[in-house]
Amino acid sequence: MITPEITQTSRPEGPCVPRELLASPLFLLGRLGYAVKLQVMEEFETAGFSAYAYSVLALLEEGARETQATIADALKIDRSQLVGILDELEEQSLVERRRDPNDRRRHLVNLTPTGKRQLNAFRKLAKRVEDEILGPLSEGERAVLRDLLLRVAGSRDARYVPPELRATA
Amino acid sequence: MITPEITQTSRPEGPCVPRELLASPLFLLGRLGYAVKLQVMEEFETAGFSAYAYSVLALLEEGARETQATIADALKIDRSQLVGILDELEEQSLVERRRDPNDRRRHLVNLTPTGKRQLNAFRKLAKRVEDEILGPLSEGERAVLRDLLLRVAGSRDARYVPPELRATA
DNA sequence: TATTGTTATACTCTATAACTATA
DNA sequence: TATAGTTATAGAGTATAACAATA
Numbered sequence: 001m002i003t004p005e006i007t008q009t010s011r012p013e014g015p016c017v018p019r020e021l022l023a024s025p026l027f028l029l030g031r032l033g034y035a036v037k038l039q040v041m042e043e044f045e046t047a048g049f050s051a052y053a054y055s056v057l058a059l060l061e062e063g064a065r066e067t068q069a070t071i072a073d074a075l076k077i078d079r080s081q082l083v084g085i086l087d088e089l090e091e092q093s094l095v096e097r098r099r100d101p102n103d104r105r106r107h108l109v110n111l112t113p114t115g116k117r118q119l120n121a122f123r124k125l126a127k128r129v130e131d132e133i134l135g136p137l138s139e140g141e142r143a144v145l146r147d148l149l150l151r152v153a154g155s156r157d158a159r160y161v162p163p164e165l166r167a168t169a
Numbered sequence: 170m171i172t173p174e175i176t177q178t179s180r181p182e183g184p185c186v187p188r189e190l191l192a193s194p195l196f197l198l199g200r201l202g203y204a205v206k207l208q209v210m211e212e213f214e215t216a217g218f219s220a221y222a223y224s225v226l227a228l229l230e231e232g233a234r235e236t237q238a239t240i241a242d243a244l245k246i247d248r249s250q251l252v253g254i255l256d257e258l259e260e261q262s263l264v265e266r267r268r269d270p271n272d273r274r275r276h277l278v279n280l281t282p283t284g285k286r287q288l289n290a291f292r293k294l295a296k297r298v299e300d301e302i303l304g305p306l307s308e309g310e311r312a313v314l315r316d317l318l319l320r321v322a323g324s325r326d327a328r329y330v331p332p333e334l335r336a337t338a
Numbered sequence: 339t340a341t342t343g344t345t346a347t348a349c350t351c352t353a354t355a356a357c358t359a360t361a
Numbered sequence: 362t363a364t365a366g367t368t369a370t371a372g373a374g375t376a377t378a379a380c381a382a383t384a
Contacts, residue, residue, distance in 0.1 A: 014327060014328075015239060015242040015243035015328055016243060016328055016330075016331075016332055017228075017243060017244065017245075017328050017329055018224065018227040018228045018230075018231050018243075019231065019331065020227050020292075021224060021227060022319060022329060022331055023315065024295065024299065024315070025299070025303060025311045025312075025314045025315035025318060026205060026209065026295070026298065026299045026302060026303060027209075027295075028315060028318040028319060028322055028329075029198075029201065029202050029205050029314070029318060030202055030205045030206035030209055031202075031206070031322070032198065032202060032318055032321060032322045032325075033198050033199055033200075033201060033202005033203055033205060033206065034202055034203055034206045035325070036195060036198050036199045036202060037199035037200070037202065037203045038350095040195065040196075040199055041350095041351090051351095055187065055190060058187040058189050058190060059186075059187045061187075062187050062188065067365080068365070068366065069364090069365065069366085070184060073184040074184035074185060074186060074187075075186065076186075077352090078352070078353065078354090079365080079366070079367090080353085080354085080355095080366085080367070080368075080369095081351090081352070081353090082366090083366070083367060083368080100365095103360080103361070103364090103365085104359080104360055104361085104365095105359065105360045105361065105364065105365040105366070106360095106364095106365060106366080107365080107366070123189075126193065126195070126196075129195065130193065130194070130195045133195060133321065133325070134194060134195060134321060135324065136320045136321055136323075136324045137317060137320065137321065141317055142194045143194075144313065144317065145194045145198070145314070145317045145318075146192065146193070146194035146197060148306060148310060148313065148314045148317075149194060149197040149198060149201050149314075150191060150197060151305045151306065152201060152302065152303060152305055152306065153197055153200070153201045154305075155304065155305045156201075156204070156302070158183060159183075159184055159185055159186050160186055160191065160197075161185075162185075162188065162191055163185055207373095210373095210374090220374095236342085236343095237342075237343065238341090238342065238343085246375090247375070247376065247377090248342080248343070248344090249343085249344070249345075249346095249376085249377085249378095250374090250375070250376090251343090252343070252344060252345085269342095272341095272342085272383080272384070273342095273382080273383060273384085274341065274342040274343070274382065274383045274384065275341095275342060275343080275383095276342080276343070339384100340383100340384080341382100341383080341384075342381100342382085342383080342384095343380105343381090343382085343383105344379100344380075344381080344382100345378100345379085345380075345381100346377100346378080346379075346380090347376100347377080347378075347379090348375100348376085348377075348378095349374105349375085349376075349377090350373100350374085350375080350376095351372100351373085351374085351375100352371100352372080352373080352374100353370100353371085353372070353373090354369100354370080354371075354372090355368100355369085355370075355371090356367100356368085356369075356370090357366105357367075357368070357369090358365100358366085358367075358368100359364100359365085359366085359367100360363105360364085360365080360366100361362100361363080361364075361365100
């Protein structure tokens with residue numbers, strides 16, 4: 001059809017999310033957060049890596065000799081899910097798995113030199129994606145956003161409380 | 170085993186997300202947003218309603234006589250997905266579907282009086298969940314969060330730009 | 339031929355359960 | 362018996378494709 005319907009209940013501005021939902025920080029957080037998660041995952045997978053590769057490598061750099069269970073717990077992913085992630089990272093020579101001689105049930109996971117370099121590449125990728133998505137926000141506003149989100153996340157899960165703020169002592 | 174492993178690489182504070190990820194507003198937005206989305210959906214489903222019931226009802230109250238396509242577009246859900254949502258809402262007598270006499274392909278969807286009442290109940294439910302999740306934030310901080318998220322969302326999708334801010338004129 | 343609503347299908351991410359080897 | 366890692370399975374949520382009725 002060439003001429004738009006006259007029956008149309010005047011909505012010259014295109015579809016719009018209901019105003020009361022736009023007024024809800026919770027709705028926006030859920031909606032936007034989900035979309036952001038998908039986009040970031042896709043960016044990493046397009047680059048040929050698991051979506052969790054950056055998280056795992058960043059964790060390994062902070063405290064080496066992690067075991068798979070501690071990695072999974074720290075990143076809040078299931079231990080069974082981590083297996084596939086590490087398989088891929090090991091294939092790409094970014095991490096090494098070797099048995100813990102003190103407890104042969106455990107695998108100690110280490111960053112390789114290649115993994116260390118790739119971690120830096122991930123940081124650049126993450127920065128690029130952040131600039132793309134958070135472009136409308138200044139650096140200061142991004143910091144405000146981060147602090148607000150961090151406080152909410154921390155109240156839900158202690159893993160998101162930075163160590164120096166633990167134990168309110 | 171009763172005594173915790175001595176082998177443990179000193180980590181007395183429990184597992185923690187890598188600091189550089191905690192510093193990233195994008196990571197937090199994705200992680201927290203996804204968790205929030207799931208929790209909100211569960212809250213609504215526990216109450217016996219589709220997770221999208223509130224969104225649909227809120228939209229219908231603003232501009233009645235919506236057609237299924239315009240509803241789906243406004244809420245950014247797939248038209249095929251909306252079918253099941255409306256089926257449930259209709260079973261619960263919250264909305265009515267009837268054919269558009271001017272174009273018998275279309276269904277005009279309306280709020281029922283019951284739906285109007287339920288919408289108010291949804292508002293209370295949403296407020297309760299918001300207080301639960303955003304508890305650590307003051308009202309002012311929640312408004313800041315909302316504005317930041319709204320700007321980011323609006324830059325990605327025009328549906329999130331409030332009508333009065335459209336067309337920058 | 340194009341569009342509305344519908345149904346059917348497939349895909350992704352995640353959660354759960356069962357299995358092995360070690361302790 | 363309990364734990365670490367692994368594998369297999371099922372579930373939720375979403376996206377895609379095909380279909381009937383109508384324009």
